[in-house]
Amino acid sequence: MRIGMAKKKMIELNNILKDHNIPIELKLKLLKCLIWPVVMYGCEAWSQKKDDDKRIEAAEMWFYRRILRVTWTDKRTNESVLKELETERTLLNLINAKKLKYVGHALRNHRTSLMKTVCEGRLDGRRRKGRPPMSLLTNLTTACGLSLHQIVQKSQDRAGRQQKVRSSIANG
Structure with missing residues (x-):
């Protein structure tokens, strides 16, 4: 940090x-x-x-x-x-808002589908023992109260995503 x-x-x-x-x-x-x-x-x-x-x-x-x-x-x-x-x-809310903005920007990028693959894809193989590591996507879903599928859908609608980011900052 x-x-x-x-x-x-x-x-x-x-x-x-x-x-x-x-x-x-x-x-x-x-x-x-x-x-x-x-x-x-x-x-x-x-x-x-x-x-x-x-x-x-x-x-x-x-x-x-x-x-x-x-x-x-x-x-x-x-x-x-x-x-x-x-x-x-407000600092924690601003950090979560920046994360949401970035993910929305990356998911709307049509030149590369790497972010979509990372967000929506699954990895082959077996999971290691123990608690799964905390991920960016887990942080986002807990911060804004939406599922990953809903975040992906809202990121396609730029105005809706901006409204959600503003409301998450205001609600804190």
């Missing part, structure tokens, strides 16, 4: 974050413009586990607490921090 790189960039912005003359709204915009892209770089291909989701949400709260200069020893709940900033957790 790229959380460590994003935290390093956040620490480099320390002079801006400590400045009392800069409003919090501007600091939030800087966070979303300068730090979120570092975290989300290449997220279209991530296959996340629940632990990874928790790490992303924890990092997002770390960024918000850094903006408010809340130390780890302060007895503040995440909800109080979000309420003070007048924001909600």
Whole structure:
């Protein structure tokens, strides 16, 4: 994950974050413009586990607490921090939306059917013992609440896919 790189960039912005003359709204915009892209770089291909989701949400709260200069020893709940900033957790939803956009784009590509083969095809041979590994497609089906067949159908309808992506971001 790229959380460590994003935290390093956040620490480099320390002079801006400590400045009392800069409003919090501007600091939030800087966070979303300068730090979120570092975290989300290449997220279209991530296959996340629940632990990874928790790490992303924890990092997002770390960024918000850094903006408010809340130390780890302060007895503040995440909800109080979000309420003070007048924001909600959005990073995980943005990552899932980027994944949906990418899969829709790849499935509509008529020049190559590789993505369709990967999404819809089966591999020959026997499955290994143990729990099956988490895949990108499993992440997508759990994130948007649709089956793989429904995702493929909706990806053919660009307007419908965009509407589903927007609603998944809004519902969070």
